[in-house]
Amino acid sequence: MGVRSLAVVAGAGGFIGGHLVGRLLQDGWAVRAVDVKPLAAWQQRHPQAENTVDNLQLIDACRRAVRGAACVYNLAADMGGMEFIEQHRALCMLNVLINTHLLLASKDEGVGRYFFASSACVYSSTKQARSEAEPLREEDAYPASPEDGYGWEKLFGERMCRHFTEDFGLETRVGRYHNIYGPHSAFAGGREKAPAAICRKIARAMLDGSRTISIWGDGRQTRSFTYITDCIEGTRRLMDSEVGDPLNIGSSELVSIDQLVDVVEGIAGRSFTRRYDTTAPQGVRGRNSDNRRIASALGWAPSVSLRDGLSPTYAWVMAQMLAADRQLSG
Numbered sequence: 001m002g003v004r005s006l007a008v009v010a011g012a013g014g015f016i017g018g019h020l021v022g023r024l025l026q027d028g029w030a031v032r033a034v035d036v037k038p039l040a041a042w043q044q045r046h047p048q049a050e051n052t053v054d055n056l057q058l059i060d061a062c063r064r065a066v067r068g069a070a071c072v073y074n075l076a077a078d079m080g081g082m083e084f085i086e087q088h089r090a091l092c093m094l095n096v097l098i099n100t101h102l103l104l105a106s107k108d109e110g111v112g113r114y115f116f117a118s119s120a121c122v123y124s125s126t127k128q129a130r131s132e133a134e135p136l137r138e139e140d141a142y143p144a145s146p147e148d149g150y151g152w153e154k155l156f157g158e159r160m161c162r163h164f165t166e167d168f169g170l171e172t173r174v175g176r177y178h179n180i181y182g183p184h185s186a187f188a189g190g191r192e193k194a195p196a197a198i199c200r201k202i203a204r205a206m207l208d209g210s211r212t213i214s215i216w217g218d219g220r221q222t223r224s225f226t227y228i229t230d231c232i233e234g235t236r237r238l239m240d241s242e243v244g245d246p247l248n249i250g251s252s253e254l255v256s257i258d259q260l261v262d263v264v265e266g267i268a269g270r271s272f273t274r275r276y277d278t279t280a281p282q283g284v285r286g287r288n289s290d291n292r293r294i295a296s297a298l299g300w301a302p303s304v305s306l307r308d309g310l311s312p313t314y315a316w317v318m319a320q321m322l323a324a325d326r327q328l329s330g
Helices: 015-026 059-066 082-087 089-093 096-109 150-168 194-208 228-240 257-268 292-298 306-329
Strands: 006-010 030-035 050-053 071-074 113-119 171-177 212-216 222-224 247-249 254-256 273-277
Touching (some): 006 015, 006 059, 015 030, 015 228, 059 096, 071 096, 071 228, 089 150, 096 113, 113 150, 113 228, 150 171, 171 228, 194 257, 194 306, 212 257, 222 257, 228 247, 228 292, 247 292, 254 257, 257 306
Parallel strands (some): 030 050, 071 113, 113 171, 171 247, 212 273
């Protein structure tokens, strides 16, 4: 993929970005890791990488970031779980500045290949109105009716990639992520997603001796949750492929939120009374990934089971909470 060996990861201070930097270093790339957050706030920081703090909403910062790069992975976004997405739609829409400026800079600097991290939030809400969710095919993004704010920004970003390829010859790849989880993710503060949030609630109940946990919604809404190693493997395979159209990168193991809680309770070794909060943000009723296209195109599809992924995730969340409790009691 070109004579240069520098890969740029935009959003490297985030959960997925930190894991991707580690994988690229393992694969032999030189990596420039860029994020707007202070280094101390990065989810992971790899000393072998060139770790840089810069605001990628600005074109000059994007030019600095991609200079000399063979490939660019754009994972940078101001986003979080459903609570954040529903309450900060304008901030989510402003992410368009990052992708637009990174694409322009990549075109001008002669970058060989560009990856855009899209989302299952691009899919039509009419396809996600029932818990018995039909797996979402890539073509189900149209006619367009995505998640308000964040989903529209991601869908627009996909179109930008397509037209930069058509008009300027910049090779672009688009992966639609489905509910990625695992160690080093946010698990508190409003930006966490359901697996990390449930792990936190059960870990806290275990530590405090509580018998009750709170569940957002009625517990019957459904999702598929994708473990981080599958996400990174799919991202790398797609980037190295000749697939120019968007591909789902998501698990096809559909579970209800109650079933998700069941799995974490099984890992923790204890059951809890569930208090359902139907006034909390819930998102769509059901969402699952159709993996036929990725399996055909890449000869691979996500395969880590929810149980296998949640075991290390719960252990990591519990370790973080124990460390925080020790520091407070300190």
